[in-house]
Amino acid sequence: xxxxxxxxxxxxxxxxxxxxxxxxxxxxxxxxxxxxxxxxxxxxxxxxxxxxxxxxxxxxxxxxxxxxxxxxxxxxxxxxxxxxxxxxxxxxxxxxxxxxxxxxxxxxxxxxxxxxxxxxxxxxxxxxxxxxxxxxxxxxxxxxxxxxxxxxxxxxxxxxxxxxxxxxxxxxxxxxxxxxxxxxxxxxxxxxxxxxxxxxxxxxxxxxxxxxxxxxxxxxxxxxxxxxxxxxxxxxxxxxxxxxxxxxxxxxxxxxxxxxxxxxxxxxxxxxxxxxxxxxxxxxxxxxxxxxxxxxxxxxxxxxxxxxxxxxxxxxxxxxxxxxxxxxxxxxxxxxxxxxxxxxxxxxxxxxxxxxxxxxxxxxxxxxxxxxxxxxxxxxxxxxxxxxxxxxxxxxxxxxxxxxxxxxxxxxxxxxxxxxxxxxxxxxxxxxxxxxxxxxxx
Numbered sequence: 001x002x003x004x005x006x007x008x009x010x011x012x013x014x015x016x017x018x019x020x021x022x023x024x025x026x027x028x029x030x031x032x033x034x035x036x037x038x039x040x041x042x043x044x045x046x047x048x049x050x051x052x053x054x055x056x057x058x059x060x061x062x063x064x065x066x067x068x069x070x071x072x073x074x075x076x077x078x079x080x081x082x083x084x085x086x087x088x089x090x091x092x093x094x095x096x097x098x099x100x101x102x103x104x105x106x107x108x109x110x111x112x113x114x115x116x117x118x119x120x121x122x123x124x125x126x127x128x129x130x131x132x133x134x135x136x137x138x139x140x141x142x143x144x145x146x147x148x149x150x151x152x153x154x155x156x157x158x159x160x161x162x163x164x165x166x167x168x169x170x171x172x173x174x175x176x177x178x179x180x181x182x183x184x185x186x187x188x189x190x191x192x193x194x195x196x197x198x199x200x201x202x203x204x205x206x207x208x209x210x211x212x213x214x215x216x217x218x219x220x221x222x223x224x225x226x227x228x229x230x231x232x233x234x235x236x237x238x239x240x241x242x243x244x245x246x247x248x249x250x251x252x253x254x255x256x257x258x259x260x261x262x263x264x265x266x267x268x269x270x271x272x273x274x275x276x277x278x279x280x281x282x283x284x285x286x287x288x289x290x291x292x293x294x295x296x297x298x299x300x301x302x303x304x305x306x307x308x309x310x311x312x313x314x315x316x317x318x319x320x321x322x323x324x325x326x327x328x329x330x331x332x333x334x335x336x337x338x339x340x341x342x343x344x345x346x347x348x349x350x351x352x353x354x355x356x357x358x359x360x361x362x363x364x365x366x367x368x369x370x371x372x373x374x375x376x377x378x379x380x381x382x383x384x385x386x387x388x389x390x391x392x393x394x395x396x397x398x399x400x401x402x403x404x405x406x407x408x409x410x411x412x413x414x415x416x417x418x419x420x421x422x423x424x425x426x427x428x429x430x431x432x433x434x435x436x437x438x439x440x441x442x
Contacts, residue, residue, distance in 0.1 A: 065289025299386020323357015
């Protein structure tokens with residue numbers, strides 16, 4: 001399975017963005033995250049175009065939680081995307097990258113005062129309020145600054161899509177948002193309307209992540225418009241913006257067929273148009289929050305194969321120089337991936353193996369991977385690691401986080417440096433009373 005700009009070059013090696021992966025591994029080391037710039041930009045453009053031709057008043061917000069650093073923020077700005085930010089750290093990254101924060105929306109179910117202050121002080125376009133505690137806190141902070149902040153309220157529409165239970169977020173039993181069917185959503189709107197420094201401009205929902213079917217997205221669009229009509233009739237409040245979140249799935253294995261940008265837009269906007277006409281509601285600004293579908297298939301992780309162990313009659317373990325610290329998703333969600341050997345991608349597949357990480361856990365990245373004959377030193381490429389891999393990476397077992405390179409037209413540029421061993425220690429502090437007995441402390 002080759003994705004994006006991947007191809008087998010004249011040397012018989014896997015190439016991404018015009019760069020030979022073996023050259024990348026030699027220059028930058030492994031494990032290494034490789035991000036395909038042309039695929040990222042192409043996905044942004046495809047989604048924007050699919051929505052624009054069906055519903056011109058729409059805005060794509062890149063869900064930064066999938067993968068954010070300053071270089072990615074610059075790409076999103078150049079592609080006319082907004083940003084969906086889930087924390088003060090993501091907001092600060094966008095701020096330092098020079099992203100125009102009027103196109104940024106701050107999310108989160110438990111925002112800290114400092115995060116709201118950062119958003120207010122730097123002109124974040126919208127703050128998405130998750131609960132009444134946040135309403136009261138933002139009202140106090142905005143009033144102290146003498147400003148009125150535009151807000152959306154996050155609602156729980158009661159939709160449970162077909163995806164892993166850990167990434168279902170739109171059902172009633174969830175930490176996110178105010179339930180429509182429970183009455184909490186309407187009560188929350190009533191409360192927000194009493195707060196003079198909050199201006200309610202829209203509603204938000206997000207039903208889950210890595211969803212392959214389109215029915216749930218269309219259902220969410222219809223349900224949210226019906227609720228907007230109820231709000232108009234009950235509270236005399238016209239909703240100007242509707243943010244339907246993101247969550248479209250991507251291709252992790254060859255048998256998966258995620259929806260195209262065109263099909264995704266058609267399903268959502270068909271439901272939107274129908275319900276707007278049915279309830280005689282004016283056009284509104286439609287927002288979507290693609291994340292995984294922008295960067296997921298654009299990412300490849302390169303590993304060097306080390307130990308190969310046979311358990312006679314049971315399994316062959318092929319160990320690599322990374323694992324759950326650079327990709328926790330198999331451990332968290334039983335996520336499945338496809339892989340190939342980058343230095344011989346067209347060699348016959350002769351064995352079924354388990355790709356094992358090197359952490360002190362049952363750290364298996366891929367079960368039953370089909371590989372050719374491999375040896376220590378071969379380069380393994382794991383596909384579709386652009387989303388929720390770098391952003392969820394850890395220092396478990398005191399591993400250093402891998403570097404990230406951006407490849408395009410034969411050029412490879414570092415956008416996140418590999419951590420060093422000294423980086424691991426940079427925040428450690430030994431109390432003075434313990435240093436007395438520490439010969440290594442000087």
